Amino acid sequence: MTRNLQNVIAQIEGAILGKPKQIRCALACVIARGHLLIEDVPGVGKTTLAHVLARTLGLQFSRIQFTSDLLPADILGVSVFERDSNKFRFHPGPIFSQMLLADEVNRATPKAQSALLEAMEEHQVTVEGETRKLPEPFFVIATQNPSHQTGTYPLPESQLDRFLMRIEMGYPDPVAERGLLSGMDRREIISGLDPQLDAAGLLELQRLAQKVFVSEALLDYVQALLRHTRESAHYAQGLSPRAGLALLSAARAWALIDGRNAVLPEDVQSVLPGVASHRLPMAGDPADLIEAVAIP
Amino acid sequence: MSRELIYSLVLCVLMVTVPHAPHLPAWISALGAVLLLWRSYLAHSGLPLPGRIPLLVITIASLLGILIEFHTLFGREVGIALLALLASLKLMEIRNRRDAIALIYLCCFSIIVNFLYSQSLATGLYLIATLLVITASWVHLNMPGSAFRDRFKVASTLLLQALPLTLILFLLFPRIQGPLWGLPQDAYSSRSGLDDRMSPGSMAHLILSDDVAFRVRYKGRIPRRDQMYWRGPVLWDFDGREWTRGRASDVVAPRLSDASDPVEYEVTLEPNNKNWLFALDMPDGITMPARLTYDFQAISSRPIHERIIYDARSVLSYRANLQESDAELKRALRLPTGIGPKAVALAAKWRSQGISDEQLIGRALAYFHDQDFRYTLDPRPAGSVDDFLFSTREGYCEHYASGFVFLMRAAGIPARVVTGYQGGEYNPAGRYYIVRQSDAHAWAEVWLKGAGWRRMDPTAAISPERVARGLSTLETPALPVADGAAWMHSLRMNWDALSYRWNQWVLGYNSENQFAYLSRIGLTSATRQIAYLAAAMGFIVCLFALYMLRDLFLKKTDRAQKAWLKACKKLERAGLPRLQHEGPLDYATRIAMTRPDLATGFREIAELYIRLRYSGSKEGEEKLKRLASAFRA
Numbered sequence: 019m020t021r022n023l024q025n026v027i028a029q030i031e032g033a034i035l036g037k038p039k040q041i042r043c044a045l046a047c048v049i050a051r052g053h054l055l056i057e058d059v060p061g062v063g064k065t066t067l068a069h070v071l072a073r074t075l076g077l078q079f080s081r082i083q084f085t086s087d088l089l090p091a092d093i094l095g096v097s098v099f100e101r102d103s104n105k106f107r108f109h110p111g112p113i114f115s116q117m118l119l120a121d122e123v124n125r126a127t128p129k130a131q132s133a134l135l136e137a138m139e140e141h142q143v144t145v146e147g148e149t150r151k152l153p154e155p156f157f158v159i160a161t162q163n164p165s166h167q168t169g170t171y172p173l174p175e176s177q178l179d180r181f182l183m184r185i186e187m188g189y190p191d192p193v194a195e196r197g198l199l200s201g202m203d204r205r206e207i208i209s210g211l212d213p214q215l216d217a218a219g220l221l222e223l224q225r226l227a228q229k230v231f232v233s234e235a236l237l238d239y240v241q242a243l244l245r246h247t248r249e250s251a252h253y254a255q256g257l258s259p260r261a262g263l264a265l266l267s268a269a270r271a272w273a274l275i276d277g278r279n280a281v282l283p284e285d286v287q288s289v290l291p292g293v294a295s296h297r298l299p300m301a302g303d304p305a306d307l308i309e310a311v312a313i314p
Numbered sequence: 315m316s317r318e319l320i321y322s323l324v325l326c327v328l329m330v331t332v333p334h335a336p337h338l339p340a341w342i343s344a345l346g347a348v349l350l351l352w353r354s355y356l357a358h359s360g361l362p363l364p365g366r367i368p369l370l371v372i373t374i375a376s377l378l379g380i381l382i383e384f385h386t387l388f389g390r391e392v393g394i395a396l397l398a399l400l401a402s403l404k405l406m407e408i409r410n411r412r413d414a415i416a417l418i419y420l421c422c423f424s425i426i427v428n429f430l431y432s433q434s435l436a437t438g439l440y441l442i443a444t445l446l447v448i449t450a451s452w453v454h455l456n457m458p459g460s461a462f463r464d465r466f467k468v469a470s471t472l473l474l475q476a477l478p479l480t481l482i483l484f485l486l487f488p489r490i491q492g493p494l495w496g497l498p499q500d501a502y503s504s505r506s507g508l509d510d511r512m513s514p515g516s517m518a519h520l521i522l523s524d525d526v527a528f529r530v531r532y533k534g535r536i537p538r539r540d541q542m543y544w545r546g547p548v549l550w551d552f553d554g555r556e557w558t559r560g561r562a563s564d565v566v567a568p569r570l571s572d573a574s575d576p577v578e579y580e581v582t583l584e585p586n587n588k589n590w591l592f593a594l595d596m597p598d599g600i601t602m603p604a605r606l607t608y609d610f611q612a613i614s615s616r617p618i619h620e621r622i623i624y625d626a627r628s629v630l631s632y633r634a635n636l637q638e639s640d641a642e643l644k645r646a647l648r649l650p651t652g653i654g655p656k657a658v659a660l661a662a663k664w665r666s667q668g669i670s671d672e673q674l675i676g677r678a679l680a681y682f683h684d685q686d687f688r689y690t691l692d693p694r695p696a697g698s699v700d701d702f703l704f705s706t707r708e709g710y711c712e713h714y715a716s717g718f719v720f721l722m723r724a725a726g727i728p729a730r731v732v733t734g735y736q737g738g739e740y741n742p743a744g745r746y747y748i749v750r751q752s753d754a755h756a757w758a759e760v761w762l763k764g765a766g767w768r769r770m771d772p773t774a775a776i777s778p779e780r781v782a783r784g785l786s787t788l789e790t791p792a793l794p795v796a797d798g799a800a801w802m803h804s805l806r807m808n809w810d811a812l813s814y815r816w817n818q819w820v821l822g823y824n825s826e827n828q829f830a831y832l833s834r835i836g837l838t839s840a841t842r843q844i845a846y847l848a849a850a851m852g853f854i855v856c857l858f859a860l861y862m863l864r865d866l867f868l869k870k871t872d873r874a875q876k877a878w879l880k881a882c883k884k885l886e887r888a889g890l891p892r893l894q895h896e897g898p899l900d901y902a903t904r905i906a907m908t909r910p911d912l913a914t915g916f917r918e919i920a921e922l923y924i925r926l927r928y929s930g931s932k933e934g935e936e937k938l939k940r941l942a943s944a945f946r947a
Contacts, residue, residue, distance in 0.1 A: 233928045235875075280929035283897035312894035 023223065023275060025214045026074050033070045033207050034063060036194025042275055043185045043292045044071055044159070048220065049227045049271035052182020052264065053138050053158040055123075055296065062187040064161040068119040069208050071159070075220055076213030077116040078153070082134075084126035086169065090133035094143045108145065113137050116153050116217055120160040124170040134158070135177045155220050175299065182264050183292035223274070230270040231280040238314045239283050240266060243290070246311045247298060254299050265293045283313045315408060316458060320357040322451040323417055324350050327405055329444040330424035331398040337431065339383050342395050345376060349402035369406055376403075390430060397424055414455050421448045435816040442473075449473060464943050478854050486832070486847035488840065489825040507586030508733055508754055510547040513556040514696060517712050517733075521691055523751035527735055528583040528592060529814055531746040533625075537577050537594070539737055541630050543757065543769060544592040544749060546734035548609040550645055554653040554698065557716060557731050564641035565608035568634070570596055571766070575630035582623045582817055589614050592734060592749075594628035595769055601625040608642070609730070610634060610767075623822050634767040638728075646728030646761060654699035654720060661724030671727050671762055678721050679775040682714065689777035711736075711773045711780075715756035718772040728761040732769070736780075743804070744811030874926035874935055877942035881919050885912075888947035898924050915945060 023045075030041045040056075044067060047054040056064045065081075072079035082093055095111030112118060113134070120134055137143045141152050160181065163170060178184070190198060201207075215223075240262060248256030257265075266281075268289040273281045291304035298304075328350055335343045356363060376399050384392045401424060404417050425441050425448070449469035457465065507527065509516065528544075551560030577594060591604055591612040600606070602624040603615045612626070649658070660681075664674050686707055693708035699720050702713055709717075715731050722729035736755035738747035757771040773780055823831075837843045882892045882901070890908060892901045902920035906913035922938045925931040 231928075231930050233930055235927045280924070282899055282924060282928050283895075284899045287895070287897065309893075309895050313897055 022215055022219060024277075027275070029074050029211060029214055030067075030070050033204070033211065034067055035197045035201075036190045037063070037067075037187065039288075040067065040185050040187060042272065043183055043289065045275055046268050046271035046289060047183050047292075048075065048155070048157050049223050049274060050182060050264075050267040051155070051157075051224055052268065053160065053180065055178070055181040055184040056159065056161045056187060057164060057184055058161075058187040059164060062189060063204075064187055065119065065121060066204050066208070067187070068117070068159040068161070070211065072117040072119075073208055073211045074214050075117070076216040077155070077157070077220070078217075079117045079119070080112040080115040081119040081121060082112050083121045084123050084130065086125055086127060086171075088126040088130040090130055091145075093130060093133050094137065094145050097146055106146075108148070108150070110150070113143060114150075114152060116155055116157065118156075118158045120158055122163060123160040124162040124172055126171065128171055128174075131171065131173060131177065134160075135173075135180045139180050155217060155224065175297075178296045179258070179260060181296065182268060183289070184296035185292050227267070227271045227274045230273050230278075232266065232270065233280065235314065236281050236283065236286070239311075240269075240286060242314055243286070243307065243311050247294070247307065250310070252306075257294060257297055261293065261297050265290065268293050315410070315414065317357045317360075319414065319451065319454050319458070320405075320408065321354065322447070322454055323405060323408065323414060324354050324357075326418070326421045326444070326448045326451050327401045329447055330421050330428070331401065333428050333431070333437070333440070334394050334398055337391065338395050338398065341379065342376075342383075342399060346398050346402045349406060353402075353405045363409065364406055366407075369403065373400075373403055394427055394430075397427060411455065415452075418448060418452050418455070433821055435813045438816070438820075446470065446473060460940065461944055475858065479851065482847065482850045482854065484823070485828075486843060486850065488843065489823070489828045507588055507751070508546045508590075508735075510549070510588070510590070510733075511556055511558045512549055512712050512716070512731065512733060512756060514702075514709070514713060514716070517710070517754050517756065518691065520751045520754040521710065525751045526584055526810075527586070527749045527751050527753065528581050529746050529748050529817075530582075530738060531580045531744075533578040533580065535577060537575075537630055540774070541594075542737050542747075543595040543732075543755070543771075544735040544738075544753075545595050545597065545610060545612075545732060546590055546592055547732075548607075548611055548759075549731040549733060550609075551648070552650060552716075552720070554650040560645065562608060562642065563645070564639045566635060566637060566639050566642075568606050568608055568610050569637070570598060570629060571633045571636055573598065573629040573632045576627060577630060578625070578627050580623060580625050582621060582814065582822070583618060585618050585620050585622075587617050587619060589617055591618075591624065591626075593626045594630070595732075596632045596634055597626060597628050599627045608635075620824075621817055621821055623818065633765060635761075636764070636766045638761055638766075643728045643761065646730050647723050647726065649720065649723050654703075654724075656700040657703050657717075657720055658724045660703070661721050661726075665725050671760075674725055674727065675722070675760060675770060678718060678725075679770070679772060681721075682718070682772050683775045687714075687776050689773065689780060711754075712756040714772040714776060715758050718758045718770065722758065722760055729770075730759050732757055732759050741807045741811055741814075743808040744814050746811075746814060748810060874923055874938055877935075877939045878919070878923040878927070881916070881942040881945045884945055884947040885916070890947070898927075909947075912947060915941075919945060 027041065027045065030045070031038060034041055044054050044056075048071070056067065058064060068081075069079070082088070091111065093111050093113050095109050095114065097106040097108045099105070100107045123131060123134070137152065138158050141154075141156055143150050143152065162173070189195075243265070244257050244262050247253045265286060269281045269285040272285040272289050273279070276285065278285075287308050290308060294307065295304050298307075331346055355361075377396075380392060380395050380399075381387065384395070386392060387396070397420075401417065401420050404413070404420060408414055408417060422445075425444055428437060428441055431437075446466070446469055449472055450465045453465045453468045453472075454460065457468070460468075508520065547559055549557035549559055550562075551558045573596075576598065579594070581592065583591060591600065591602075591614055593600060593612045596610050597606060597612050600612050602622065604612050604624070605615075607613055614622075664677050669677070688708045689710060690708050691710055693710070693713065694706045696702035696706040696709070696713070699717060702709060703717050703721075712733075719729040719731050733754070733756045735749045735753040736757075737753050738749040740747055755773070757769060757773065759767045760770055761767050832838075832843055837846055878898070885892065885905065888909075890905060896904070898920040902913075902917050905916050919938065919941050922934050922941065926935060926938060
């Protein structure tokens with residue numbers, strides 16, 4: 019299983035140049051059954067990452083471009099009256115896929131946003147009184163532009179919390195950029211990618227991740243981190259228990275990706291910026307948090 | 315059995331047997347040394363151990379040798395010879411763990427045996443060092459492959475942990491009356507000391523001995539040196555050659571009149587296997603089961619086999635026994651017939667000049683002073699009193715005391731010889747006086763009507779320095795003292811002061827002292843003492859048990875973490891501190907980058923630590939501890 023995982027990583031790294039950390043974060047997010055928020059300026063490869071990920075993992079993929087006039091029904095689906103059968107038939111929206119790319123999620127109105135986010139949390143949608151299960155696995159990659167850009171509706175903190183991680187792509191380094199410029203067209207590359215995994219394989223990975231061993235000593239460390247965010251004057255509000263759970267499951271997935279069956283403090287530290295940065299308002303550099311807490 | 319373990323066992327046997335070498339026959343020491351060397355060589359070369367037959371032959375041969383040497387298989391010397399030989403022989407057949415443990419027990423027992431010969435501070439320190447080596451070997455047996463330093467650390471920790479129990483046992487365990495384990499009679503042999511008989515030359519071996527006779531601490535004023543006459547056996551009877559105590563017939567109780575100038579002091583007497591105690595002239599009281607004889611000798615009720623401490627009181631100015639029985643006065647005048655005619659004639663000549671007793675005594679002292687008498691420790695042998703008084707005229711205290719008393723008796727003045735010690739060396743480090751065997755002395759006492767017994771020291775007439783400054787200064791005339799010598803001297807004095815305290819507090823802690831101390835804290839009855847002993851021991855054992863079981867209450871991984879932090883500390887000292895938020899993997903990677911030489915070693919530690927602390931593994935804790943201890947940054 020871990021061998022498949024290495025293939026997955028290798029393939030994605032071949033398509034997305036110079037972003038190993040982001041790739042692992044995204045992968046950890048999927049394996050930890052969380053959703054990923056990628057925040058960055060347009061054109062740094064957010065969408066490409068989502069595409070490559072879906073392709074490589076062999077997941078059924080759809081995409082919604084969020085705009086200010088997007089309605090919840092555009093996401094969830096709608097019942098349409100069919101004359102032949104004289105009945106309303108539900109036409110599932112793009113959310114009924116194993117991987118959903120919600121592009122520029124902060125361009126839509128809060129109403130559309132909350133429709134997506136509720137579905138993300140509950141893994142089901144209720145349309146016209148009928149509850150429908152979303153497929154398994156279900157994974158959302160949302161991208162958003164930095165909120166200072168015009169025409170954005172920033173996601174409220176409570177909804178940001180629904181994302182397991184938020185990462186930033188960042189500009190590629192010169193070597194990676196050179197490779198990008200001189201290489202093939204990205205779309206061609208993506209279409210040429212073979213799935214290295216399938217839905218069943220991903221579910222197996224998710225199951226394995228949950229079994230990664232967490233020692234008392236590590237829980238001590240996680241708790242020390244949480245306690246620090248709650249007690250330090252540096253943070254307006256501390257990390258929630260849900261954030262703690264998120265941190266742990268992300269760390270487990272990270273350990274699995276690293277080929278280990280136990281979580282180390284290093285794993286926690288690796289995922290901490292992704293897990294904590296969007297949950298700690300005005301926190302500054304998440305590295306400060308890591309450095310402030312001693313490993314017990 | 316690793317080679318290193320064999321070496322350390324050889325060292326153990328060597329350390330416990332070496333102190334016996336001086337009192338064992340040379341062939342036994344030599345055989346032991348050969349066996350130890352042989353065993354070391356076998357360990358070094360990896361050759362096989364000798365078979366059962368040769369060992370049996372050696373054993374039987376040495377047993378026969380011991381039988382021939384001692385004519386018995388019982389007794390202290392024989393026992394020790396057997397112990398030393400068998401311990402060395404056991405080394406030759408160490409094949410497994412059990413053998414090694416047996417040998418270690420044997421060594422532990424041999425430690426105790428050493429105390430049969432000496433209980434001095436030096437012996438104590440040496441045997442503690444030996445015990446440490448034995449314990450370290452024991453640790454080695456149980457922790458194979460551990461580093462030399464770690465073994466000694468564990469051993470020292472064990473010994474330190476035993477200290478509280480030792481102290482409690484020492485203080486509270488009922489002391490046994492008498493010396494250690496009721497030694498066989500031969501334990502008391504070969505102790506030198508003042509005898510109760512005196513013949514020309516009999517004191518020579520004493521005067522050449524540096525052994526301590528006793529130590530004195532004055533309470534309050536210290537008398538002048540020429541007043542420090544330590545009274546021992548008083549000798550009455552003379553057979554022409556030898557002075558003995560003789561037998562008193564009709565005695566009066568000792569009685570001091572016009573006593574003044576009291577001195578109080580505490581004497582720590584080394585065992586002399588005799589009954590007499592020593593006290594300053596004239597003793598007035600002694601705090602121990604002792605009586606004062608008619609001739610003012612302090613006599614203990616039983617022989618002094620172990621070091622004792624007693625308080626005494628003396629008066630420096632006195633009139634002793636103004637009333638003396640006629641029988642005793644007659645005894646103090648008795649001379650063997652036909653001995654020393656020239657001396658008798660000399661005394662008669664003085665007597666005939668019609669002078670008083672005092673003047674006659676002055677005449678006699680002047681005779682010693684004015685004639686060509688010489689004070690020497692190596693006199694030409696004088697056959698008789700006349701020889702000494704008129705031809706050789708060489709000698710030391712006993713010759714002069716004897717000659718003087720003879721002259722007095724011949725002149726009709728009751729006189730007797732008193733032996734004892736004179737002076738002593740002051741130890742500024744402990745503020746007490748050391749009286750050595752070399753301070754042994756003999757002087758005279760004469761009885762004068764109206765004055766009682768009065769001390770006369772003819773030696774002082776010939777060699778006043780002997781009395782004023784002591785023998786040692788006399789023997790080595792005032793050479794300029796080199797700095798090194800002064801330093802050595804001060805070291806010796808300090809060591810003696812330490813030994814004195816050791817004697818006072820450790821060896822002097824006998825059953826009477828124990829009872830006195832414990833009574834002071836309310837432990838008056840023996841049952842209560844035992845109860846307190848049991849309670850204190852129980853308390854300490856419980857404390858240790860809790861300490862050892864703490865791991866049950868604490869998390870198992872904590873010990874792994876301790877070892878990890880130890881290794882980190884070593885790196886920190888090497889200038890590579892771990893950041894507080896740095897995980898083991900990151901740290902190991904960083905170390906590998908900055909110090910490639912440490913990479914493998916530290917990686918192993920980090921991985922083991924990760925397994926133990928973060929992966930729920932239970933195995934390898936000891937290994938981690940070992941690795942962390944052995945790790946050098």
